[in-house]
Amino acid sequence: MKTDTSEKGLEALIATYLCDTIAGNSFQLRHHAQYNRVECVDEELFFGFLEATQEKAVQKLQAIHGSNYRSKVLYRLNSQIKLLGIIEVLRKGITDNNIKLKLFYDKPVSNLNQQDTELYNKNIFSVTRQVHYSTQNENSLDMVIFINGLPIITFELKNELTKQNVKDAIKQYKTSRDSKEELFRLGRCMVHFAVDTEQVWMTTHLKNGSTYFLPFNKGHNNGAGNPPNSSGIKTDYLWKEILTKDSLTNIIQNYVQLFEEEVEKILPDGKIKKEKVKKLIFPRYHQLFAVNSLLQNAKLNGVGRRYLIQHSAGSGKSNSISWLAHQLVGLFDNSNTNTVFDTVIVVTDRKVLDAQIRNNIKQFEQVKGVVEAITEGSKQLKTALEEGKKIIITTIQKFPYIVNEIGELPGNKFAIIIDEAHSSQSGNTAGKLNETLAKDFEKVQVDGDEYIFVDKDQYDELTSEDLVVDIVKGRKMLTNASYFAFTATPKNKTLELFGEKFNDNGKEKFRAFHLYSMKQAIEENFIRDVLENYTTYQSFYGLYKRIEDDPLFDKVKAQKKLRIYVESHDLAIEKKTAIMIEHFMDSVIKRKKINGLAKAMLVTSSRKNAVKYKKAFDRYLADTGNPFKAIVAFSGEIGGQTEASLNGFSSSAIPDEFKKSEYRFLIVANKYQTGFDQPLLHTMYVDKKLGGVNAVQTLSRLNRTTAGKTDTFVLDFANKAEDIKKSFDPFYETTILGEATDPNKLFDLQSALDAFQVYTPEQVQEFSQRLIANVPVDQLHSILDAAAEVFRSHLNEEQQEDFRAKCKTFVRLYVFLAQIVPFINPYLERLYLFLNHLQNKLGRQKEEDLAQGILDNIDMENLRYQLEATTNIALEQGEELKPIPTEMRGGVAEPEMEYLSNIVKAFNDRFGTAFTNEDKVKKMTEDLMQDVANDSEFVNAFQHSDTQNARITFEDVLKRKLIDHIETNFEVFKEYNDNKEFRDFFAGTMFQIMQRDFMKFNANK
Secondary structure, eight states: OOOOOSHHHHHHHHHHHHHOTTTTOOOEEEOGGGSBTTTTBOHHHHHHHHHHHOHHHHHHHHHHHGGGHHHHHHHHHHHHHHHHOHHHHHHHOEEETTEEEOOOOOOOSSSSOHHHHHHHTTOOEEEEEEEEOOSSOOOEEEEEEEETTEEEEEEEEOOGGGTOOHHHHHHHHHHHSOTTSGGGSBTTBSEEEEEOSSOEEEESOOOGGGOOOEEOOOOBTTBSSOOOOTTSOTTTHIIIIISSHHHHHHHHHHTOEEEEEEEEEEOTTSOEEEEEEEEEEOOOHHHHHHHHHHHHHHHHHOSSOEEEEEEOTTSOHHHHHHHHHHHHHTOBOTTSSSBSOSEEEEEOSOHHHHHHHHHHHHHHOSOSSOEEEEOSOHHHHHHHHHTTOSEEEEOTTTHHHHHHHHHTOTTSOEEEEEOOOOGGGTSHHHHHHHHHHGGGSOEEEETTEEEEOOOTTTOOOOOHHHHHHHHHHTSOOOTTEEEEEEESSOOHHHHHHHSEEEEETTEEEEEOSEEEOHHHHHHTTSBOOTTTTEEEEEEEEEEEEOSSOOOEEEHHHHHHHHHHHHHHOHHHHHHHHHHHHHHIIIIIITTTGGGGTOEEEEEESSHHHHHHHHHHHHHHHHHTTOOOEEEEEOSSOBTTBOHHHHHSSOGGGHHHHHTSTTEEEEEESSTTSSSOOOTTEEEEEEESOOOHHHHHHHHGGGOBOOTTOOOOEEEESSOOHHHHHHHHHHHHSOOOBOSOOOTHHHHHHHHHHHHTTSSOHHHHHHHHHHHHTTOOTHHHHHHHHHHHHHHHHHSOHHHHHHHHHHHHHHHHHHHHHHHHSOOOOHHHHHHHHHHHHHGGGOOOOOOOOTTTTGGGGEEEEEEEEEEEEEEOOOOOOOOOBOOOOOOOOOSOOOOOEEEHHHHHHHHHHHHOOOOOHHHHHHHHHHHHHHHHHTOHHHHHHHHHSOHHHHHHHHHHHHHHHHHTTTTTOHHHHHHHHHOHHHHHHHHHHHHHHHHHHHHHHHHHO
């Protein structure tokens, strides 16, 4: 018999497998004539199920309805499906004349009730081929799956051997399957699959030509698609894994959701209209696989495990966390007799997650009050536990209370789900992070504002993930808790603390328990590739020394201050503002990006620069008659100015205000660089050094998809394309920690610290004993003060710095290694307790700033921004991460002093270029215009004289001001003084410009 290579052959293959009793499926194969296309039901199976499982209820309804029994029940059934959806009806049944009918029996989570298992086995799963679904025509679906006679899944199948593929199946759903047909109405079925032998795609809502299909594929090589299948078709996982009885039951019980949510719709005039819409969510393959794998592992291994889930943006992480939290509550151990966890704790800073979990639980369980959001610390937590709350939601800030509290409850078992926090948009977590963790970064003060100055390859700005890890490390990993950590960009500490160990050629490495990569998310079009159009600008500066003296300064710190000075100079801010706004208008607005609704974010290097940019943007937008506005976002205040005073509305209103059409620019300083989801963000302007995780999270603000968004754009003044690539590569596919932290480094540090003889073993022993005994605090200070006195009197400055560095490294390394290495060394624990307190007594004197005052002695001479390149940065599997540093750094670095003239020359050599005479004339002209505009004689002449006299006064003032520039522009001065033709042209042109600007200024007053 010839092999059937048509789509009917694929139909037969799937149906045969589902009906195969040997495979354990035992679906019933039904004929399409047995399907009632009017009532959307296989009547024989539907009523056969009711009569076999609920005989008494059926008899009561037959008595009530008489000969109309079937039509009455079907009418009630369909009215409930139209109102509530098929999922709600399957979960909760229907009531007819106060008689309850169960339409589906759940699979019991344990073996405690044999009757429940028997009822579950009475569910009837069936498959029908070529289902004629319409009363208007004879069109047919390739296949439909039913449960107890009710259709739940439809299929359109294609076979590449007939020169058709999944795209044709999708087209068929969009063009030949009228969404007005009852079977295709939202909520009637739980999903519609388009399938060929290579790929599977799905939708939950058929809307004719606007239907949106999602991939339901495993992924291949950390990207889209499916891997080769040596034993069959690439897509056979669909019927072998997903469509089995147990799998479909699990999906119905725990995953699919039909709900109503409020969405914002942008009208053609740019206004926002809120409306309620219904949505049906069916899990994507990676979500289903990840959650099921986590549950199976926890069921098998019990409490006390750690899991890292590396899921990219666009992965549907909120739903994955909700589904996991709900199912961990009712998870039974491998014996199916005891629950694995008593309570599930979700750590997040996203308010939306709280609502999502509540809504999910409400659908899945008929139990009220199982979810509690902790807002008041340990007291509220105790109450929640006492009241039997099964799911507790807390913020990162409240998490320390949780850790301390559950550490005191050894009889209880906890599952802790850590969501990748996105709280830097509020500013609160960022502040706490800086207080506790940012000591390792050099901060540079310039004009009263603080900049974190970093060099490439060293930059790894702190995130909320660091705070979570720090909290967990701050006490022993709890043996009565399992940790489930979700992140898109795991750092080395996160991988070693929560990751899965594996052996690679004898070397111990770490990776995530489950991966949904950035590469796959991009290839499956869940997020945009933000590096497709990466444009860099080269900045050229020229500085000059404006004093006769040539003082000495710390060379390294002076260079850093000079770099910040030129990048923050008012002239630089104005020029970059013009470049950005003109680019946005010409390349974004005129080209109607995102249907003309596109927005931009400007990332600045400091709060002071953010304020400068806000004012520069406001001026430029007003001067050019631009209809758009800018919003600024930063924490605290600068010179008495706050977000509210500059924007005209409160800080909390920024996300909602930015949604409005007139606001197209969001200028940020740290805030909103992570966790801010605004799909209309199309363009990002970067004026800040980025690197590592921070670069990925910041630029990823652009990656959210929305209707009409086909690309993104980055214009970068501060970074090189190759450096951005280095930052993204480790997180593009799978992120691997190349080696574990060497625990022997801790013993090396202990030996080195002991050798300083700042303390004695007896002091360490006595201090830890007193601390544990909870003695009065003065008894602790006496021991610490004795050691601190030895430190100050017996160690020189270099030794003191060395001791401080080693002490800090020991404390940091111990709290980390203590979580992952089972040390049996009481002295290390005692030494940690001692040094953790002693280091607070060893504060260094404030370091003298040997670059202080350099900015008072230099000035900007030249400035140019030159388009460098627009690049499509192609990403690849990145290098493995290195473990946390264990170097015993110490000592005092001797500052390298250099003369101011040499510092300026070195800076110009590095950042400047061979400026042309035209550049110098242009720069001098701008300075001269500013000098003349500020001269009282000139202002008075323009206000009170006619044009001729004003011109005479102007030329006198101009010549006097020009003399001030004789040193830096002698050639220009000489030409002006000796060449009448040049003098007339130069002065005449400048006068016309000044006259125009002066009249414009008065007109706007």
